[in-house]
Amino acid sequence: MSDARRTDAVLLVVALVWGSSYLSAQTAVAALPVLLVLLVRYALSALACLGLLAARAGARSGPRRWTREELKAGVPLGVTQAAVLAVETYGVAHTTAANAGLIISLTIVLTPFLDRTGHPGGLPPAFYAAAGVCVLAVGLLMSGNGFHAPRLGDLLMLGAAVVRAGHVALVGRLTTGRAVRPLHLTTVQTLVGTALFLVPAARDLPDLARTDAATWTQLLYLALFCSVFAFLAQTWAVQRTSASRASLLLGTEPVWAAAVGVALAGEHFTAVSGLGAVLMVAGTYWGQAVERAHRTTAPRRTDVHPTETDKEPRCPTTTPAPTTPTTV
Numbered sequence: 001m002s003d004a005r006r007t008d009a010v011l012l013v014v015a016l017v018w019g020s021s022y023l024s025a026q027t028a029v030a031a032l033p034v035l036l037v038l039l040v041r042y043a044l045s046a047l048a049c050l051g052l053l054a055a056r057a058g059a060r061s062g063p064r065r066w067t068r069e070e071l072k073a074g075v076p077l078g079v080t081q082a083a084v085l086a087v088e089t090y091g092v093a094h095t096t097a098a099n100a101g102l103i104i105s106l107t108i109v110l111t112p113f114l115d116r117t118g119h120p121g122g123l124p125p126a127f128y129a130a131a132g133v134c135v136l137a138v139g140l141l142m143s144g145n146g147f148h149a150p151r152l153g154d155l156l157m158l159g160a161a162v163v164r165a166g167h168v169a170l171v172g173r174l175t176t177g178r179a180v181r182p183l184h185l186t187t188v189q190t191l192v193g194t195a196l197f198l199v200p201a202a203r204d205l206p207d208l209a210r211t212d213a214a215t216w217t218q219l220l221y222l223a224l225f226c227s228v229f230a231f232l233a234q235t236w237a238v239q240r241t242s243a244s245r246a247s248l249l250l251g252t253e254p255v256w257a258a259a260v261g262v263a264l265a266g267e268h269f270t271a272v273s274g275l276g277a278v279l280m281v282a283g284t285y286w287g288q289a290v291e292r293a294h295r296t297t298a299p300r301r302t303d304v305h306p307t308e309t310d311k312e313p314r315c316p317t318t319t320p321a322p323t324t325p326t327t328v
Helices: 003-031 034-056 068-092 097-104 107-114 125-143 152-175 182-210 213-238 243-250 253-265 271-297
Strands: none
Touching (some): 003 034, 003 068, 003 097, 003 213, 003 243, 003 253, 034 068, 034 182, 034 213, 068 152, 068 182, 097 125, 107 125, 107 152, 107 271, 125 152, 125 271, 182 213, 213 243
8 A cells, every 4th residue: 555545545434433432422321420420531542642651761861751732721621622522412412423423514614703813814615514514404404304493402512613612722722833832732631521521420339339341441442542643643654644634534524424434333414414415525625625715826925824624523623724524
């Protein structure tokens, strides 16, 4: 396999892993309280990140401990990432995995509205048209078998997309132009998340003693694959391909989310929700292409940085990247 094909394969695996995270989270919260799931996921991710840092100690020159810039960025980003995961996990507990993955992809078109530094003079009209297509898609997805009051889970996923877009914009503001090592920054975020969920989830800790192997498998998958592995694999692959190609491949996450939900969870699309799924994917790809082209051709200021995505987290991802949804 050539290097280019290997890189593409890794990016597709990352997108698949992130897309599958919604069903894994849904399965885990069916057996355990949401806050306990979040605590275990963060704690396992933190342990894995600390293990990787220990394994790499002495392998490279430079400071081994966290720098002041990494701590100053990692603490607030850890708080916002925890907020993303909290709203997202509560949301996926009350909607389908397919809907969750599709609605969260709104982050692509919401982020440029919150992070305007890369778009002097405003966004082009075509971007607003793409955003309108996405809004229509959300309405169709929420309607399900017919138009009715929006479901709680879908509304929570919509809120998660807004919170994630704010987190992505903050990532750029706190990390662009600074000497921040991704693994160190991610480790800070996982430690902050663990601390935030420890107290509210403490009373449910005895439930872990009664947790079956299947639930532990989902928790380990969320922490080690959807978080740590996906983050490191994304970082490795993005450094070896173009931003446009990485964006296209990572942007398949909502497609994988829908496919996993249908294939493994027995979910199904009605004609209306199926149309919403198609419009959501088309609208986010269109908006992504318009925003990227505008950012590339617009006059740049000294403080301009590209819009990037987080995931994630689906794990908390902190590496500036193309505007694609990420899941932690």
